Amino acid sequence: MIKAIIFDMDGVIVDSEPFWRQAKVNAVARFGGNITLQQTYQSTGLRIDEIAQHWIRHCGLDPACQQALCDTILDEVIEQIKHNGKLLPGVLESLQWLATTELKVGLASSSPSRLIAAVLDIFDLNQYISIKVSAEHLLLGKPHPQVYLEAANQLGIAAQQCLAIEDSVNGLLAAKAARMVGVCVPEPGQENNPSFGIADYKFTSLEEFISPTISKLLRIKLPA
Known part of the structure; x- marks a missing residue:
C-alpha cells in the first residue's frame, strides 16, 4: 500500500531542464570547454558537483575550477527560474x-x-x-x-x-x-x-x- x-x-x-542545459553550456565555455546542448543530457539528474566533475573530465578542464563551475551553473539556473520559470x-x-x-x-x-x-x-x-x-x-x-x-x-x-x-x-x-x-x-x-x-x-x-x-x-x- x-x-x-x-x-x-x-x-x-x-x-527547469532547459535552463540547466544552457547553463552547463555557458559555464563550461567560460572555463575553456565546449559542449553542445545535446551533450548536456549526459549529466541530467546528477548532483551538481558530479555534473561539474563530468564536464571537467570530458573537456579536460582544470579540476581546481570545480566549485566555481558549480556556482556559475547554479547562479544562472536560479536567475532563469526567477524570471522565466513555470x-x-x-x-x-x-x-x-x-x-x-x-x-x-x-x-x-x-x-x-x-x-x-x-x-x-x-x-x-x-x-x-x-x-x-x-x-x-x-x-x-x-x-x-x-x-x-x-x-x-x-x-x-x-x-x-x-x-x-x-x-x-x-x-x-x-x-x-x-x-x-x-x-x-x-x-x-x-x-x-x-x-x-x-x-x-x-x-x-x-x-x-x-x-x-x-x-x-x-x-x-x-x-x-
Whole structure:
C-alpha cells in the first residue's frame, strides 16, 4: 500500500531542464570547454558537483575550477527560474489533490538546497511538501538510491510504500533501486528512451497523474 509520494524537482515540478542545459553550456565555455546542448543530457539528474566533475573530465578542464563551475551553473539556473520559470502542467493540481488525503508528500532532488528553497518559495509550494531532501548533503547522488531512502526515512515510511515521480533516467534508476513505485514523466523529446521501460507508470505530463489508475493505486478518491 502506498503511503507517500516523493517528487523530484527539476523537470517534474518546474520546467527547469532547459535552463540547466544552457547553463552547463555557458559555464563550461567560460572555463575553456565546449559542449553542445545535446551533450548536456549526459549529466541530467546528477548532483551538481558530479555534473561539474563530468564536464571537467570530458573537456579536460582544470579540476581546481570545480566549485566555481558549480556556482556559475547554479547562479544562472536560479536567475532563469526567477524570471522565466513555470510550473509544469498538472503539478499544482496534483499537489492540491494529494493535500486532501492522508498521504505524505516529500521531495528528493539532486539539486542543491539553495535551488530547492528558491523554487518552493517562488511558486509558494512549501505548504504542500512536508520534507525536502537534497543529495548535496549525502555521500552518493542519483542514480544511487540514497536520496530516496533518506526521504522515506524522514517521512517515516518504508521505501516500498513510496511512489516516486521522476523525469530523468538517473532519477528513475535511483527510485527503482530504492524499491519504490516509479512514475516517469519524460521531458519532451526523451519519451522514446528505452531506459524508461523500467518505470511502473509513464505519463506525458502530470496532468495524467490525476487518473482512475493512480486513484486506485493510492486508494484515494478522484477530485470532484
